[in-house]
Amino acid sequence: MIICAGNNETFPFATPMGVGLIETAMNLTRLCLFDKPEFLLFVGTAGSYGEKEIFDIVESKTAANIELAFLSNDAYTPLDNVVTTNTTSKKDIVVNSSNYISTNAQLSKNFLKFGVGIENMEFFSVLRIAQEFNIPAGGVFCITNYTNKNAHEDFLKNHNKAKELLQAHVTKRIKELTAK
Known part of the structure; x- marks a missing residue:
């Protein structure tokens, strides 16, 4: 099953789950309880911390929940804040x-x-719920902005093109997988 955030970030091949951590967790849990998918692929946009360029496509099976306050030693968490569904040695x-x-x-x-x-x-x-329900999962992202003072303006400026690139990438990957 292919899922996405929703609101203005939807795709014709994906089911919207909600924006942010809470909406996504609630709606994806509900989905998994009543109609558990065999695989989850999340498709969405992302901001770059500096190494990835605008419109780069990134695939990942590892996520973290780290707040900025952690980086300046102003917070800590007793929770496991990294989750992965990666079963290969590929970083x-x-x-x-x-x-x-x-x-x-x-x-x-x-x-x-x-x-x-x-x-x-x-x-x-997405990955935390997938882990809880023992569902293989991953994500595909297109970079829309850098994490700087212009993040929101750049996101708005680049969002439509990023969605087009994601749609083309995912459609191509689906064709490759179904051809095998």
Whole structure:
């Protein structure tokens, strides 16, 4: 099953789950309880902490839930804040999820030191729910912005093209998989 966030980030081949960590967790849990999918693929846009370029396509099976306050030693968590469905030795780009979009370029570059490369609001919830229901899962993302003071404006400017690129990428991958 292919899923996406929703609102203005929808795709003809994907079922919307909601925006942010909470809506996604609630709606995906409900879905899994009543009609458990065999596989989950999340499709969405993401912000780059600096290494990935605008309109790059990133595939990952690893997500984190790390808040900016952690980077400045102003917070800690007793919870497991990284989840992966990666069963291969291939190193994933870690996708960070928060209900907030990072706009401090200097601080957010520190995510790179922890191997975290991009941010998407929903992906941690997707992988955590997939883990709970023992469902293989992954994500495909297109970079719309860098995590800086222009993050929102750049996201708006690049969002439609990013959705087009994601649709083309996912459609191509589906054709490749069904041809096998």
